[in-house]
Amino acid sequence: MKSGSDLKEKLVTQALAEGFVACRVCRPWDVPQVPERLGAFLQAGYHGQMSWMAERAHWRADPSVLWPEARSVVMLAESYKPEHDPTEILRYPQSGAISVYAQNKDYHDLVKKRLKRLARWLIAEAGGEVKVFVDTAPVPEKALGQAAGLGWQGKHTNLVSQDWGNWAFLGSVFTTLDLPTDGAEVDHCGSCRACLTACPTNAFPAPYQLDARRCISYLTIEHKGPVDEDLRALLGNRIYGCDDCLAACPWNKFAVAASDIRYAAREELKAPALADLAVLDDTAFRALFSGSPIKRIGRDRFVRNVLYAIGNSAQPSLLSVARDLVEDPDPAVADAARWAVERLS
Structure with missing residues (x-):
């Protein structure tokens, strides 16, 4: 025993x-x-x-x-x-930023x-x-x-x-086993506010508090329907999730490498072209994101996000891409397309 x-x-x-x-x-x-x-x-x-x-x-x-x-x-x-x-992609507005x-x-x-x-x-x-x-x-x-x-x-x-x-x-x-326990960890954040100041949408009402309604991860993944217009411009080119607060943490200097190579980024998802993502239909969306957590949100919500990024891109070459989706069957996609056209026009 x-x-x-x-x-x-x-x-x-x-x-x-x-x-x-x-x-x-x-x-x-x-x-x-x-x-x-x-x-x-x-x-x-x-x-x-x-x-x-x-x-x-x-x-x-x-x-x-x-x-x-x-x-x-x-x-x-x-x-x-x-x-x-993970923040390097934010410098390339014609590409979509996907959470690590x-x-x-x-x-x-x-x-x-x-x-x-x-x-x-x-x-x-x-x-x-x-x-x-x-x-x-x-x-x-x-x-x-x-x-x-x-x-x-x-x-x-x-x-x-x-x-x-x-x-x-x-x-x-x-x-149900009664295992020996470990002591709780104490807070080592100190006076650091790097994660709070890094947030593009000011989603932290106070330290240790998160208002998901302003969090880009929530808005691009969980939120159904159109995103409030005053938040759309703050999304930048982030089309699925956001890594800004995580990437800002100074404790990451001690981060250890992932042991599973299946967490390594697929080359085609490091900096995917917004123009290519916007034209995905349901079948192509499912094929591209087979085995990915992105598949869960469905084509419509994903393309909605892509159109917000297109509207934020300041790339006139993407105007025709947005115009092609203003009559999309999904109301949120059509609304995002019209918003993007207005921004780029």
């Missing part, structure tokens, strides 16, 4: 062998601050159209409610550090497979029951990550580590 500390040591070794950069453990109830913070976030309406956040708030606010039998939460981080400067994490395979699939392998190993080693989660369930991963000692929630609300910066996906293995 292995002691808890022996099992924990082997678990960490196994997690690192799987490709994770860090593995820490906390209790499901180690995040007592979440209900108040989540309540304030929802009360302020910062979640925008993400109604599922309010509908599942009772689970997200208290992980022990999600699965009452769980005694431990194994929190894991997996690096997706970019090999290039979406320039190749969908991380949900890759991380979940690793989590499942680790969970199966844990069951074979010590028994018990497990459940794995990666971003798609109402789990407060960042708060649990801080409670487990992976890192701390920075002023941009993302998890930051002194060991690997903030380029990392988070995953969790809930288990």
Whole structure:
């Protein structure tokens, strides 16, 4: 019979062998601050159209409610550090800027497979029951990550580590096993405001607070229908997500290389031409983004984003591309096309 500390040591070794950069453990109830913070976030309406956040708030606010039998939460981080400067693309308005994490395979699939392998190993080693989660369930991963000692929630609300910066996906293995826990990490942001000042849309009402309704990641991915006109010009050429606050974090000097080559950017997605993306129909869109998280938002929302970028491009050569879409069947696409034509004219 292995002691808890022996099992924990082997678990960490196994997690690192799987490709994770860090593995820490906390209790499901180690995040007592979440209900108040989540309540304030929802009360302020910062979640925008993400109604599922309010509908599942009772689970997200208290992980022990999600699965009452769980005694431990194994929190894991997996690096997706970019090999290039993700802000360089912003200098080329005729091309679309795609968030680093979406320039190749969908991380949900890759991380979940690793989590499942680790969970199966844990069951074979010590028994018990497990459940794995990666971003798609109402789990407060960042708060649990801080409670487990992976890192701390920075002023941009993302998890930051002194060991690997903030380029990392988070995953969790809930288990009925009673594993030794790690201490919570403390905040090391200090007086730094780099992430806050880097935000193009001023989406941070205050440090550690995010108004998703102004966040470019939310606007280009979650927001349905037309984007408010006063925000469109601020999107620049960002057509899926935004890396500005993450790229600005000085702790990234300690970032470690991604262990999975499937996170490396596909060449055709590093600086895709807006003119080529705007003409995608549904079939071509699905073919181009097969296996990518971008596929989830669909052709219409994606082309809407591309047209906002075209309107911001100041490239007269793209005027005809926008004109061809002013009668698009999708109202948001047609509206974006008309806006782009007006901007370029």
